[in-house]
Amino acid sequence: MQVKxxxxxIVAFCCNWCSYAGADLAGNNRLNYPADVKIIRVPCxxxxxxxxxxxxxxxxxxxxxxxxxxxxxxxxxSGNYFTRRRMALLFSxxxxxxxxxxxxxxxxxxxxxxxxxxxxxxxxxxxxxxLGENKRLEDLRCKR
Amino acid sequence: MQRIGVFVCWCGSNIAGTVDVQAVxxxxxxxxxxxxxxxxQYMCSQAGQNMIIEAVKKHKLTGIVVCSCSPRMHExxxxxxxxxxxxxxxxxxxxxxxxxxxxxHKDMATGTEKAIILGKAAIAKVNLNTPLTPGESPVxxxxxxxxxxxxxxxxxxxxxxxxxxxxxxxxxPTIGGKMAQLDKTFPTLxxxxxxxxxxxxxxxxxxxxxxxxxxxxxxVKGFVGNFDVKIKKKARFVNESLCTGCGACTEKCPMKKVxxxxxxxxxxxxxxxxxxxxxxxxxxTIDPDYCNMLKNGKCGVCAKVCTAGAIDYTQKDEFIEEKxxxxxxxxxxxxxxxxxxxxxxxxxxxxxxTSLEFERLTNAAGPTAGKLLRPSDGKHPHTIVFVQCVGSxxxxxxxxxKEYCSKICxxxxxxxxxxxxxKYPDTDVYVFYIxxxxxxxxxxxxxxxxxxxxxxxxxKGMVGKVSPEGDKLKVQASDLLNNKQLHxxxxxVVLAAAIEPDKSARPxxxxxTASMDxxxxxxxxxxxxxxxxxxxxxxxxxxxxxxxKDIPETVSQxxxxxxKVIGLLAKDKLTGNPCIASxxxxxxxxxxxxxxxxxxxAITYVDKEFRMPDRTTAIRRVAQVNPAVCQGCGACTVxxxxxxxxxxGFASNQIIAEVDAICK
Amino acid sequence: MNKANENLxxxxxxxxxxxxxxxxxxxxxxxxxxxxxxxxYHPHQFVNMVESGDIEPLLNSDSLYKCLSCxxxxxxxxxxxxxxxxxxxxxxxxxxxxxxxxxxANDIPALIDDEMPQQAIVSAFRKYTx
Numbered sequence: 001m002q003v004k005x006x007x008x009x010i011v012a013f014c015c016n017w018c019s020y021a022g023a024d025l026a027g028n029n030r031l032n033y034p035a036d037v038k039i040i041r042v043p044c045x046x047x048x049x050x051x052x053x054x055x056x057x058x059x060x061x062x063x064x065x066x067x068x069x070x071x072x073x074x075x076x077x078s079g080n081y082f083t084r085r086r087m088a089l090l091f092s093x094x095x096x097x098x099x100x101x102x103x104x105x106x107x108x109x110x111x112x113x114x115x116x117x118x119x120x121x122x123x124x125x126x127x128x129x130x131l132g133e134n135k136r137l138e139d140l141r142c143k144r
Numbered sequence: 145m146q147r148i149g150v151f152v153c154w155c156g157s158n159i160a161g162t163v164d165v166q167a168v169x170x171x172x173x174x175x176x177x178x179x180x181x182x183x184x185q186y187m188c189s190q191a192g193q194n195m196i197i198e199a200v201k202k203h204k205l206t207g208i209v210v211c212s213c214s215p216r217m218h219e220x221x222x223x224x225x226x227x228x229x230x231x232x233x234x235x236x237x238x239x240x241x242x243x244x245x246x247x248x249h250k251d252m253a254t255g256t257e258k259a260i261i262l263g264k265a266a267i268a269k270v271n272l273n274t275p276l277t278p279g280e281s282p283v284x285x286x287x288x289x290x291x292x293x294x295x296x297x298x299x300x301x302x303x304x305x306x307x308x309x310x311x312x313x314x315x316x317p318t319i320g321g322k323m324a325q326l327d328k329t330f331p332t333l334x335x336x337x338x339x340x341x342x343x344x345x346x347x348x349x350x351x352x353x354x355x356x357x358x359x360x361x362x363x364v365k366g367f368v369g370n371f372d373v374k375i376k377k378k379a380r381f382v383n384e385s386l387c388t389g390c391g392a393c394t395e396k397c398p399m400k401k402v403x404x405x406x407x408x409x410x411x412x413x414x415x416x417x418x419x420x421x422x423x424x425x426x427x428x429t430i431d432p433d434y435c436n437m438l439k440n441g442k443c444g445v446c447a448k449v450c451t452a453g454a455i456d457y458t459q460k461d462e463f464i465e466e467k468x469x470x471x472x473x474x475x476x477x478x479x480x481x482x483x484x485x486x487x488x489x490x491x492x493x494x495x496x497x498t499s500l501e502f503e504r505l506t507n508a509a510g511p512t513a514g515k516l517l518r519p520s521d522g523k524h525p526h527t528i529v530f531v532q533c534v535g536s537x538x539x540x541x542x543x544x545x546k547e548y549c550s551k552i553c554x555x556x557x558x559x560x561x562x563x564x565x566x567k568y569p570d571t572d573v574y575v576f577y578i579x580x581x582x583x584x585x586x587x588x589x590x591x592x593x594x595x596x597x598x599x600x601x602x603x604k605g606m607v608g609k610v611s612p613e614g615d616k617l618k619v620q621a622s623d624l625l626n627n628k629q630l631h632x633x634x635x636x637v638v639l640a641a642a643i644e645p646d647k648s649a650r651p652x653x654x655x656x657t658a659s660m661d662x663x664x665x666x667x668x669x670x671x672x673x674x675x676x677x678x679x680x681x682x683x684x685x686x687x688x689x690x691x692x693k694d695i696p697e698t699v700s701q702x703x704x705x706x707x708k709v710i711g712l713l714a715k716d717k718l719t720g721n722p723c724i725a726s727x728x729x730x731x732x733x734x735x736x737x738x739x740x741x742x743x744x745x746a747i748t749y750v751d752k753e754f755r756m757p758d759r760t761t762a763i764r765r766v767a768q769v770n771p772a773v774c775q776g777c778g779a780c781t782v783x784x785x786x787x788x789x790x791x792x793g794f795a796s797n798q799i800i801a802e803v804d805a806i807c808k
Numbered sequence: 809m810n811k812a813n814e815n816l817x818x819x820x821x822x823x824x825x826x827x828x829x830x831x832x833x834x835x836x837x838x839x840x841x842x843x844x845x846x847x848x849y850h851p852h853q854f855v856n857m858v859e860s861g862d863i864e865p866l867l868n869s870d871s872l873y874k875c876l877s878c879x880x881x882x883x884x885x886x887x888x889x890x891x892x893x894x895x896x897x898x899x900x901x902x903x904x905x906x907x908x909x910x911x912x913a914n915d916i917p918a919l920i921d922d923e924m925p926q927q928a929i930v931s932a933f934r935k936y937t938x
Contacts, residue, residue, distance in 0.1 A: 011806055016216075024214045027243030035254040038261060038806045039244050041215065043723065043794055046741075047778030055800050059807035076777035077659070077667070077679050077743045086782065118248070487840065487884050537832060539888035578834040608840025608884060622839035624852065629844040 008062040008128045010037045012121070013052070015045045017075035018110045019067030025114030033121035036129075037065075044068070045106075046079035050090045053104070057094070063103045063128035067117070070108040080108070102127045103134060146271050149180040149205040150263065151196055153187035153212035155242055162246040162255040168211060171260045175267045179203050188218050193225045200229035207235045207270040211263050213242040232275030234722060234793060239266035261806055268801035276722035276792055279771035283369040283718055284469040287709050288313065290361055290652065291474035293321020294695060295687025295702045297343050299472050302706030304352035308713045311354045311466065312347070313361055313375055315648065318423035320344055321476055325406065325500065327507040329695055330559045331590040337422065337509070344424040356464070357425055360648070364471070364655040367746075367773045368682030369718050371468045379459040381430035381438065382416075386454035389426030393446035393455065394418055402434045404511075407504045410519055411511035416446045420509060428454075470709045471656065473666055473678070474686040474702070475649045479641040480535050484544045488531065488639055493612040494520040496637045499553070502560055516568060518636055521615065525635030528564060529619050530557050530575040531607045535642035537578070546642045546663060551692035553640035554581045558594040560638065565598040574601045574632060576621055584694070603630070610637050643692055657745030658683050666690050676705040679743050681773050684708050723793030724774040725781060727767040730754075731788035734765030738780035738789050746773035747780060813861045816901065820858055824897035828859035830887045837881035837891045847871040851881050851891040858894055872899045 014020040020041050026033065042048055045068025053064045066087060068080040083106060091104045105124055109117045152169040154160035165183045173181040180203045184192050187210055199205060208231065210222050215238040223233035241259040249255045287303050289296045292314030300310040312319060323329075324344075326336035347353050356375055363374035397414035404413040406420055415434040418426060428446075436443040437457055447455040479500050482490035490496045495518050497505070508514035518525050532553055535545030554577070561573045580602070582588040594600045605622040612618075619632040645664045653660045658678040659667045666685050669677040676685055686705040687698040712718075727738070729752065739747045748770065751763050767789070769780075778791040790796055821828070837851035844850055849857065849871045857866055866872070872895060881891045916929065 009807060011803060020214075021216060024216060024240075024243040027214075027247040030247055032248050032250065035245075035249045035258045038258070038265070039240070040265070040799060040802050040806070041240075042778070042799065043791070044777040044779070046782060047791060047794055047799075049782045049796060049799075051796070052799055052803055056803045056807055059804055061803075061807050072671075075670070076775055076779070077669070078741075079743075079777045079779050082741060082779050082782070533834065533886070538886040539830060545886060578832060604835070606834040606836035606839050608836055608838070608880070620839060622835040622844075622850075622852070624833065624835040624838070627850065627853075629838060629841070629850075 006129070006133065008036050008125060008133075009060060010034075010063040010065065010121075010125055010128060011056045011061045012037050012039045013042050013045065013048045013064070013066045014039050014109075015068045015075070015080075016041055016043050018069035018073065018108075019045075019117065021111035022067070022109040022113050022117040025111065026118040027114075029114050031114060031118035033118045034125040036125055037121045044074065044076050044079040045083040046076070046086075048083065050086060053090060053094075057099060057134065060134070062131070062134040063105075063124060065105045065107060065120070065124050067107050067109045067120075070110055073110065099134065100131055102131055146177045146207040146273075147179045147203065147205050148175075148177045148207040148209060148267060148270055149196070149199050149203060150175075150178055150182070150209045150211065150267065151187055151192075151199075152181070152183035152241075152263070153192070153210065154183065154185045155213060155246075156185065159212070159242050159246045162249060162252055163241060163259045164252055164256040167256050168241075168259045168263060172209075172211075172263045172267065175264055177207070177271045178267060180205065187212050188221055193221075193228075196222070196225050197229040200226070200231055205231070207237075207273055209237050209239060209263065209266045209270055211239040211241045211259060211266070214238070214240050214244070232277075234276040235270065235273050237266040237270045237273065239263045264808070265802040265805040268805040269798045272795065272798045272801055274792075278722040279720045279724075280717045281369050281720075281772045283713060283715055284371070284467045285309065285713050286311070286466070286468050287470045287472060287713060288361075288371070288373055288466070288468040289472045289474055289686075291321070291476055291687070291689070292316075292319030292355065292357070293474060293476045293687065294323040294340060294343075295476065295689075295698045296321070296472070296474035297347055298699050298702035299474060299686045299706045299709070300353050301343065301346055301350065302703050303709050303713075304350050306706075306710040306714075307352070308710065309352050309354075311356060311468075313356045313359050315358070315360050316419070317358045317380065317427070317429040318419045318425070319347065319355060319357060320420075320422075320424065322500075323695060324420065324422075325503060325507075327503045327510075328559060328563060330555045331584070331586045333559070333563075341422040344422065348424045355425060357427075358429060361652065361655065362463070367770050369469050369712070369772060371471055371682065373466055373468055373471070375464045375466065377462040377464060379432075379461050380427070381432070381435075381455065381457055381459045382428045383454045383456050383459075384425060384427050386452045387427040388452050388454075389418060389423075389428070390451075391418060391428075392449045392451070393428055396445050396449045398443065398445060399434050399436060402431060407511045408498075408501045410501060410504060430455075470682050470684060470712050472684045472686050472705050472709060473649075473652065473656070473658070473689050475646045475652060475689040477643040477688040477692070478646055480545065480644050482534070482639060482641060485534060485639075487609050488534065488607070488637065489610045489612055489617070490639065493610075493617060494518075495525075495612075495617055495635065496610060496639065498639050498641045499556055499560065500641070502638045506560070506563060516564065523635070524568070526570065527572045527632065527634045528574070528636045528638065529607065529617075529621075529632060529634040530561060530573070530638045530640065532557055532575065532577045532640045533606075533642075534639040536640075546644060548663060548692065549581065550640075550642045551581070552643070552694045555584070555587055555590070555694065557638075557640050558582075558591045558600075561600040562594040562598045565594075565600060572601070574603060574634075576603050576605055576607050578604075578606060584696070605630075607637075643688070645689055649689055656680060656683050659743065676701055676708055680745055681775075682712065718772055720771050720774075721776055723791065724771055724776045725769045725778065725789055725791050727769060727784075728788045728790070729766045731786050732766040733786050733788070734767065735785060737783040737785060738767055741779045741783045743777070743779070744773050744775055746770045746775075813863060816863050817858060817861045820863070820894065820897045820901055823900060824890070824893040826890050826894045826897070828855045828889065828894065831855045831859070831889045832887055834886065836884050836886060837889075840880045840884050842878060842880065843874045843876050846874040851895070854894050854898070855889055855891050858898070863898070866898050867902050867905075871895075872902065875899075
């Protein structure tokens with residue numbers, strides 16, 4: 001049997017105005033980061049319902065990262081402040097449930113920070129890969 | 145079930161170089177809902193777009209997925225293509241397989257695998273897309289400017305110039321604001337009245353502009369394009385249309401001991417008054433706090449001398465209701481109170497004055513007719529000490545002043561020092577500064593001139609104490625560069641008081657649901673890119689209500705705000721962004737969570753009648769989103785505990801479908 | 809800044825509760841100080857010298873004892889830096905240094921001389937451990 005190399009599955013939520021543009025810039029500058037990172041575009045980081053994060057872990061994601069504009073730079077003035085508070089709570093709860101803190105992250109990436117986006121994703125993917133497969137929140141009913 | 149067409153773009157070799165586009169389009173063919181899948185060299189080219197249009201018609205597609213570059217690049221293009229093919233433009237989703245796939249991954253296998261997953265996510269989303277139409281609302285083609293200082297005047301003139309009607313609401317009896325009180329203006333030293341009063345006359349003569357002086361805004365309802373505003377016209381006891389501004393009443397009024405606020409209380413006016421000679425409108429006003437006729441019914445001199453018969457002691461406050469499409473806030477500033485700064489003896493000596501009082505003292509129309517005389521004994525001062533940063537740049541816990549730099553003090557102090565030395569070369573002028581901040585066109589040159597050509601003594605350090613002794617003011621200060629303590633016997637001390645937003649700004653912000661910072665300055669929609677708009681749609685900011693500013697900056701911001709207003713009023717209808725929040729009234733429990741997180745005040749509550757299953761009716765409080773105001777950030781959707789609030793175009797089930805597709 | 813100086817600086821900042829970084833160098837403390845002419849180092853210099861770790865000269869300066877603790881500088885400082893508290897903390901650290909390493913209880917047995925009166929030992933201990 002062929003031994004498959006372990007690849008983490010990472011979901012990244014990026015706000016349309018800063019981080020998604022930052023990810024595009026990383027692409028424009030051809031800055032490599034692991035293909036394990038899959039980006040979902042949201043209008044603002046505050047659109048990310050904790051439910052989405054839970055769903056990702058339930059469906060077998062190994063890490064979830066939320067990227068938004070820097071505090072004070074939110075396109076919608078205050079959206080990322082909500083994100084910061086909500087996710088601080090959610091992540092500490094997830095930690096309590098056994099999903100390590102390293103598997104979740106909120107990062108501020110501006111539209112000019114393509115290099116930071118790539119570096120963040122490299123670092124995050126490395127940390128998640130080191131933790132190995134995430135088993136804790138997977139819904140057994142979804143197992144095929 | 146949707147009928148989805150998938151179009152994979154090669155982007156020349158940009159995508160095809162690291163992604164096997166053929167394999168991607170093959171793999172996506174079997175996804176749920178997909179009825180057609182193709183790939184092409186340049187999807188955004190005319191030929192590529194035609195290919196999409198043909199496929200829509202031939203295969204009766206209801207949704208489109210384009211696997212190409214970033215949606216920030218070509219989403220708009222492909223939405224137009226969809227519209228050209230007769231599809232709703234919001235049935236298009238882009239899978240970003242260039243910037244976020246082919247350009248960042250090196251080998252074909254991983255690139256292709258990721259592109260397929262991104263395509264699947266987009267397909268999963270399109271399956272749940274619904275056609276969206278942007279909401280439309282009419283625009284009332286009239287603007288309201290709150291505040292009649294130089295900011296309000298400039299904004300109103302520019303808007304009127306474009307052909308729209310403007311109303312100015314000013315709480316004082318005349319427009320003109322702070323600039324009317326100034327003597328000269330830096331850095332060119334032209335006289336403030338000479339450049340301001342022609343503008344005031346322009347306002348008065350412009351048939352597009354109405355001035356509501358001695359009036360205040362009391363209520364604001366509605367939203368961008370459709371504001372309903374209630375304005376209180378305070379009773380001035382003079383009929384505005386009859387008064388000719390001849391001034392006979394103001395000369396004959398026996399009540400002579402009323403502190404003149406225009407000269408900051410340094411001289412007196414009568415109970416019936418016209419603030420200054422060039423006032424607009426030039427109409428007298430009776431001060432009800434001092435008028436004997438209004439207080440105890442004994443006098444009536446003004447009515448006797450008024451040949452126009454304009455005096456009306458029975459006049460009452462009047463309320464005007466008007467509709468506006470846009471509102472400009474230009475409420476301006478005031479110097480802060482010096483009461484807490486005991487060390488400068490402001491309340492102990494008349495010869496310690498603020499810079500605005502100094503302006504009046506040197507103004508030809510001021511209490512001393514332009515001669516620089518001490519307020520206490522009318523003598524010419526020979527030693528003048530200027531103190532900068534009084535109340536500016538204070539620590540937040542000091543509770544005395546303001547944390548910010550008031551920005552204009554360095555320049556007007558240099559101006560005062562220079563003018564004094566110019567008119568009275570026998571005067572010793574000291575300026576105590578912490579830093580001299582002169583970033584502006586010809587500003588530093590101006591300050592250097594004060595030092596080099598006019599011989600003003602600039603001393604780095606702060607004044608610690610001012611104590612009146614006899615007819616002198618003992619000033620104790622430090623000279624930091626020489627590490628010395630200085631003792632100066634001054635005749636006049638001028639304090640460069642910090643400026644703060646007008647007190648009326650806070651209640652006005654509440655009425656407008658516009659946000660403010662901790663210093664009560666209005667917040668702009670974006671600190672760099674949208675500096676004259678408030679986050680509340682349809683509310684614009686002009687002048688010092690947004691932050692400390694000098695006149696050139698205020699005027700440019702005023703014109704910028706006017707340009708934004710004209711852009712808004714030029715539209716017959718406002719087309720909104722259709723990707724906005726909407727609430728499911730059956731699920732909403734009226735808890736107000738969404739209202740609290742909304743930065744735009746887009747959510748209101750209505751009591752609505754519902755038919756219950758048992759055929760009774762019940763009245764429930766439910767949230768409603770104003771489509772003209774909502775910007776579509778989605779903060780409310782997460783705050784909603786009952787899940788009633790959702791965001792069109794980025795609905796919860798769509799994002800979950802994307803998550804599922806990625807995590808499969 | 810060497811280690812000893814840094815420790816001393818930390819200690820003074822901790823004792824006084826003052827953050828010298830808040831100072832914007834306006835000099836209002838020195839402008840207001842009634843003891844200015846008596847002082848070698850003036851209030852604004854105290855703040856600056858503590859901030860830069862240049863504390864040795866302050867420890868040996870008479871200025872410490874010229875401060876009247878009238879708190880005028882605290883009252884008038886626009887940035888709430890509170891220079892008088894800093895002066896007080898430097899003064900305290902000088903007092904604490906007196907008797908430093910002179911004598912500890914453990915040193916005493918070795919020093920005991922049978923001829924020496926008990927009273928002398930007790931009073932020496934008191935004097936040198938202050």
